[in-house]
Amino acid sequence: MNISIDYLASVFNSTLRHIAPILLVALCAGVCSKVKVFNIALEGTLLTSAFFAFLTQYFVRNIAVAVLVAVLVGMLMTFIMSFCIVKLKGQSMIVGMALNTFALGLTTFLLSVIFHTKGTVTDPTLRGLPKVVLPIIKDIPVVSTMFSSLTLIDYGAFVLAIIMYIIMYKTVIGFRLRAIGINDHAASSLGINVQKYQILSTTLAGGMIGLAGCLLSLGSVTAFIQNITSARGYVALAANNLCQGHPLGAILSSALFGFTTSLSYVLQNTAAKQQLLNCIPYIATIAAMAIYNVIARRRTKVL
Amino acid sequence: MNENKRDWRKALISIVDALGQPVVAVGISLLLSAIVIMICGENVLTAYGTMVRGAFGNGFYLSSTLSRATPIIMGGLAVCIAWRSGYEAMGGEGQMIFGALSAALVAYYLPIPGIPRILLAMLAAIVVGALYSILSGWLFEKFEVTFIISTLMMNYIANNISSFMTNFVVKDPSALDINSIQTGKIVAEARIGKIVSGNPNFTLHWGFIFALIAVVVVYILFSKTSFGYKSRMGGLNPRFALYGGINARRMLYIVLILSGAMAGLGGAFEVLGSKYRYVDQMIFNTGYAWSGMVAALLANFNPIGTAFASILLAGLSTGGSAMQRSTSIPVEVCNMIEGIIMLLMSVRLIRISHKSRKVRKAQKEGEQA
Numbered sequence: 001m002n003i004s005i006d007y008l009a010s011v012f013n014s015t016l017r018h019i020a021p022i023l024l025v026a027l028c029a030g031v032c033s034k035v036k037v038f039n040i041a042l043e044g045t046l047l048t049s050a051f052f053a054f055l056t057q058y059f060v061r062n063i064a065v066a067v068l069v070a071v072l073v074g075m076l077m078t079f080i081m082s083f084c085i086v087k088l089k090g091q092s093m094i095v096g097m098a099l100n101t102f103a104l105g106l107t108t109f110l111l112s113v114i115f116h117t118k119g120t121v122t123d124p125t126l127r128g129l130p131k132v133v134l135p136i137i138k139d140i141p142v143v144s145t146m147f148s149s150l151t152l153i154d155y156g157a158f159v160l161a162i163i164m165y166i167i168m169y170k171t172v173i174g175f176r177l178r179a180i181g182i183n184d185h186a187a188s189s190l191g192i193n194v195q196k197y198q199i200l201s202t203t204l205a206g207g208m209i210g211l212a213g214c215l216l217s218l219g220s221v222t223a224f225i226q227n228i229t230s231a232r233g234y235v236a237l238a239a240n241n242l243c244q245g246h247p248l249g250a251i252l253s254s255a256l257f258g259f260t261t262s263l264s265y266v267l268q269n270t271a272a273k274q275q276l277l278n279c280i281p282y283i284a285t286i287a288a289m290a291i292y293n294v295i296a297r298r299r300t301k302v303l
Numbered sequence: 304m305n306e307n308k309r310d311w312r313k314a315l316i317s318i319v320d321a322l323g324q325p326v327v328a329v330g331i332s333l334l335l336s337a338i339v340i341m342i343c344g345e346n347v348l349t350a351y352g353t354m355v356r357g358a359f360g361n362g363f364y365l366s367s368t369l370s371r372a373t374p375i376i377m378g379g380l381a382v383c384i385a386w387r388s389g390y391e392a393m394g395g396e397g398q399m400i401f402g403a404l405s406a407a408l409v410a411y412y413l414p415i416p417g418i419p420r421i422l423l424a425m426l427a428a429i430v431v432g433a434l435y436s437i438l439s440g441w442l443f444e445k446f447e448v449t450f451i452i453s454t455l456m457m458n459y460i461a462n463n464i465s466s467f468m469t470n471f472v473v474k475d476p477s478a479l480d481i482n483s484i485q486t487g488k489i490v491a492e493a494r495i496g497k498i499v500s501g502n503p504n505f506t507l508h509w510g511f512i513f514a515l516i517a518v519v520v521v522y523i524l525f526s527k528t529s530f531g532y533k534s535r536m537g538g539l540n541p542r543f544a545l546y547g548g549i550n551a552r553r554m555l556y557i558v559l560i561l562s563g564a565m566a567g568l569g570g571a572f573e574v575l576g577s578k579y580r581y582v583d584q585m586i587f588n589t590g591y592a593w594s595g596m597v598a599a600l601l602a603n604f605n606p607i608g609t610a611f612a613s614i615l616l617a618g619l620s621t622g623g624s625a626m627q628r629s630t631s632i633p634v635e636v637c638n639m640i641e642g643i644i645m646l647l648m649s650v651r652l653i654r655i656s657h658k659s660r661k662v663r664k665a666q667k668e669g670e671q672a
Contacts, residue, residue, distance in 0.1 A: 040451065080646075084646060084649065084650050088650035089650070090646075090649040090650035091649050093391050093451070094600055094645060094646075094648070094649035095646060095649045095650070097393075097593075097596065097645065098642050098643075098644075098645030098646035098648075098649060099642065099646065100642075101593060101597070101638060101641055101642035101645060102638070102639055102641075102642025102643060102645075102646065103642070104638055104642075105635050105636070105637070105638025105639035105640075105641065105642055106638075106639055106642075108633075108635040108638065109339075109633055109635035109636055109638070109639060112633040112635065113343065113631075113632075113633060230459070231455065231456070231459050234451075234452065234455045234456065235456075237451075237452065238452045238456075241449075241452065273467055273470070273471060275463045275464070275466045275467035275470060276463065276464070276467050278459075278463045279459070279460045279463045279464065282456040282457075282459045282460050282463075283456075283460060285452065285456050286442065286448055286452070286453055286456050286457075289446070289448045289449075289452060289453075290442060290445075290446035290448050291446075293446050293447040293448065294446060297447075
């Protein structure tokens, strides 16, 4: 393996491409945690929207429709989740795991009914999300590698993070949402319809998972693979825990997980075995949580 | 007279509370999947008929359902133990994977005679499963890493490490097919025997009986011993438990060791009684641990109920496979049914209606007064 600048640029590029899906899901998790709806159905929601993005593109062949469908599916799944938890008082853990089980069953079921396969579906004629070609940067040698083959959603994820920050911290709606998270009784005594806010905000945030799903099945590869998410939803949950639901912090924590994920792909060319490399993001997740908690505990001790 | 009537009504409500929810949940999910089956263009009654026959129709089918239920029961017990004590750990899958792998390795490589070899293989699975479970407890206790994240991540780690082991370290050297990634086949004397010997179609092995014994042991442990009381208190109200002088840290580790041991043992039963080797992804793809979790939830963490629910869910899978063979409906429809059942179980439809009725009555009385 020879490490050149080009190589590092491609690592950077691969990291960037791995950040957006986790960031988008983490942003949704952030909204959910701010309004006290514990969402562990992220994984299943992501899987379902990735599948329906691919399915729509396969049959309709219109990328805008595919993205729209994925967003709607993401919102629908998140709505079911929050409705069951908020209105029907379901235990959030169980509701979430149920939706994850259901999602895995549904996607595998449809995969075998529609495509008669249980592994990977792909179609060479299928177009994925269009890649953004930046006007000036495309002529600079190394920098162009760094930002090559990124889609609009990849960039959009970062913009969304900033928008989420503005909504959550600079608007009245964001203030109300955070108030619900801090003390829902106090919030409701101020005349905020807590349940309505909880369900609406989480449902809308679920749309972001839909976008992330598009990136998985129509992004850098145009294919649907059974269980394509491979725990990204759970990793995003951990990323959100690290940043305590702060949208800008989510960029940083997602970058950490994007980097470790891309590391496990990049090192494939070395002697290290694939199966062990696959563990890196999961181990990094646990390690990051542990280190964060230790630091946070020290800080509170000092205060 | 009135008093009597109220008692009777109370008893009925408690029965409906206990049984009603699972029945309603199973009913609705069967109804929903009936719609799916109809959309697939199959006759619902034929499909469900094939499913029931394929699960419990005759001795052969029943025996394969029960043998499938074995690891599910063990996974369910693992969840019962941990969740009843208030630890929402979901590491059953990882523990079962490592348990299965270590049992397969001990039974294959250890050159000692039959029974001790089986026992040592089972012991290895128990120890490894418990250790892996302890690891998540240590992460929780020392670093406050929540169980949800640590155990879910550890499931994937366990599966990848086991995959690495079977691919490169302990791969069966005699495998004819290069694509069969598995450990060597365990010799006949180191296997858990079939209950009906002589007929290869009867797949039911003694592991099932061991699992039932484990169910009884866990039941007694929880409802008849002080340990069970303490752990339940810890789950219901940790502060009360602390106040009552229960050592939370010790409780945490004991509970996790027991839970991990059960899951690991489940993996060992599957290897020693059914597959006779560890095949790459065998626990991950079958989802035994998850089914166990669904079973435990269905039974509201009652060990005996978990056993029944496990058999039902195993029947759903074997019946689903039978349905896949004779109709165009793939077996995955059962995962959907499982998910819907779980969702409906979690939202407590009946108790809500019951409570709201009570609330309404109280409000009415309040208004009158």
